[in-house]
Amino acid sequence: MLARVADRIFWMSRQMERAENMARILGVTSNLLLFGSKELQRQNLLAPLTITGTTETFFEAHRELTLPSLVEFLTLDPKNPGSILSCLRWARENAHAVRWQITSEMWETLNATWLEARSIPRSRVTGSDATQFFDWVKDRSHLFRGVTYGTIVRGEAFNFSRLGTFLERADNTARLLDVKYHVLLPAVEDVGGALDYYQWAALLRSVSSFETYRTLYRDQIFPIKVAQLLILERRMPRSLAACFDQVKEAMDRISGRSDQAAKRLAYELHARLTHAEIEEIFQGGLHEFLTECLKDIGELGSRIQRAYLGAV
C-alpha cells in the first residue's frame, strides 16, 4: 500500500478516536464540577488541558478558566488543533484524500459527521445540552468504527486503521489515568470518603467501565482495582492491555521491509502489559509507570511513521 494512503488512513482513525476521547474527558469534567472544594474544582478543570498538553495555548487566549471557556476551547474552537471540531475536520480531510481506498460508507460517515459538526452553535456545547453533544460525538465515533469494521477489506487499509485507533486510545487511557493518579494513590489503605468515590466513579465512567468494574470484580471500588481495570484488564476494551492486544494484532499483519524497530517496541509494550502485576506497578510508582508508557507510545508512533508512512 502507498505510504501516503496508509498515513491518511492511520490519521483518519486516530483523529476520530481522539474526538471521542475528548468528548469522554469533557463529559466527566462537567460531572466532577458538581462536587468538591474550589481547589479540587480548579484541578478538575485543569485536567483536560493537562491531558491534551494545551494549558499554555489555552491561557494565551483566555484569562480565566471556567467550564464554558474550557469546553468551547476543546470542542468548537477551530484554532485549537486538538478541539473536537478540528479532529472531525481532519478525520474528514484524511478520508477525502483516500476516499477511493476506503469504502463509501466510511467516507459518507465522516463526511456527514463533519457537515453536521461545523454548523453546531456555541450554545449547544456550553449550556446544559452539552452532554447531548458529547454523546453525539461518541455515537459518531462508534458508528465510524463499526462501519469500518463491517465494510472494509481485511488488508493494509484495515490494519492501519486499527493501528491508528488503538494507539490513540492507549495514549488517551494512559493520560487520563496519569492525571488522576494522585486520587488513586493515597487511598491504597485509606479508602476515601464520598468525594473520592465520585472521583473514581467518574474516571470509570469516562471510559465506559463503571458497570464493567462491578461485573468483573463484584466489589467495592478500590483504587488499586480501578488501576488494574484500566491498565491490565484485557477484557476491558479501553484498557492499555486491550489496546495493545489490538496494536500487536495489527502490527503482526502489517508487512514492512525495515520495520524491526517499530515492531520490537510494540511487542515490548505488549509484553510489559501482559506480564505486569498491579501491586508491582504501585510499588514502582504508578506515575512513573504511566510516564514510561506514554513516552514509549509516543516513540512507537514516530517509529510507525518512519517504518511505514513515508516520514523521513
Added chain:
Amino acid sequence: MRDADGEVRAHFRALADWLAETPAERVAEKRREADLLFHRVGITFAVYGDDAGAERLIPFDTIPRVIPKDEWDGLAKGLRQRVAALNRFLHDVYHGQEILKAGVIPAEQVLTNDGYQVAMLGLDVMHGVYSHIAGIDLVRNDDGKYYVLEDNLRTPSGVSYMLENRRMMMRLFPELFARQAVRPVEHYPALLLETLRAVAPPQVRDPVVVVLTPGPYNSAYFEHAFLAQQMGIELVEGPDLFVKEGYVHMRTTSGPERVDVIYRRIDDAFLDPLAFREDSMLGVPGLLSVYRAGHVALANAMGTGVADDKSTYPYVPEMIRFYLGEEPLLENVPTWQCKKPDDLELVMDRLAELVVKEVQGSGGYGMLIGPAAKKAEIETFRARIKANPANYIAQPTLSLSTCPTFVEMGVAPRHVDLRPFVLSGKEVKLVPGGLTRVALTEGSLVVNSSQGGGTKDTWVVD
C-alpha cells in the same frame, strides 16, 4: 434519429418503439433513480473555485445515442488512420523532421509551437507511440457526414463517464438491451492496462503501472481514481514517487517499489520541477532524466501537444497523405487560420457566421459562436483577434446533428458530439462508441461539461 423524409432511421426504431410504449412516469422515475445512483457512487467532477470538496453531477440523459454498425466501422477505420498518422508525425518532428523538410507543414508552425518539447528530441519511445490514449472529437453534420472537430492527444478525459453511463443504462433499462444487440464497452479498462503494459521499457518482465493524478482537487480526479480502481493499480500523486539510482520508485508501507509505466494525468509542464516548472508540487524531481534513459514509460509521452494544437489541426489530412500515402477517411472541418492574412480578412468579414477558437483553448472556454453571439461580444472578439491573430482559428458553424433528449418539456432534439477513445500500444484498439456529450440548452452547440453540457450512453448496434 430521423432521415430527410421524417422517417425514423432503422437503427433507432427499437428505441423509438420503446419510448412510445413506455409510460412517461416510469421513464421519469428511472431518471430520478439514475440521479440518485450517480450521487451515491460519487461520479462527480470538482468545480474550480468552489468550496473545498464541492462537487457537481454531470447531467446524464437516459436516451442513448445510437450509431449503426456500418457507420461505426467506417468511423473506427478513419480513427485508426488518423491516430496512426498523428503518432508518425510526433515521431518525425522529434527525429528527422521529414515533413518539415518536405514543406508540407511550415517549420515555424511546429518548432515555435508551445507544445513542442525540445526534451523529446531524438528520444525513442516504445512502438513509436506518443499518444497512447487519444480522444478524437467528432461531430455529425446534418448532411450525415462526420467531421473531426479536434484531436486530444495529451490527457483526454471522459472515458469514465462512457463506462458509468453504460453501467447505469444496463441497470435502469435491462429490457432495452434485450431488444437489440449493443456492442459492449466494459472491457476498456482491460484494454487500457494491456496498452500501458505493452509500452513498458523492453527489459521489464512484469511491469508495474500506476496512474499519476494531480490530486483530489483536480476536476477529473474521479476519473483518475476510477480508472486506477478498475485496472487494479495504484493511484499515485507526485510526492508518492521519487527517483533513485536511475529509476522511479513509489513509497509504499513496505519500502520503495519500482515503477515502470506512468499513466500520467498531469500536464507536461508540471511533470518534473527540475526540468520544467520549478514551482510544480505535482511532479517528480528527476523524472525526465529517467524517462530519457528509457527506464520508465510515460503515457502519454511528453510533447504530444504540438500535434493536437488547433493551429496544427488543419494539416492533419496532409499528414495522413504524407506518412501513410492514403486519403483521409475522416474529414476536417474547414478551418481558416487567422495568422494568414487572406484567412484573417475573410474571418473578419464573416465573424457573425463563424465559430472562432483560441489555438490552445480547451473546455469550451475562450470561443466565439458567431450566430449565437450579441453584436457587442462579436466586436470584443474582433478586437482580440486583431491584437493577436496567430492565436485564433475560425470554422463555419456546423448544423450539428441532434439526438432526442429529455428536457423539462419532454423529449426534444439537442445537439451532440462524440469522443471515441483510441488506444495505441503494440496495436491500436478502441471500444465501439465513445462518450456522447449533449448540449442541454436549446440551440446550443457547446457540449462541454464545464459549460453545462450533459452526457448520454452511446450504442453501436448490430
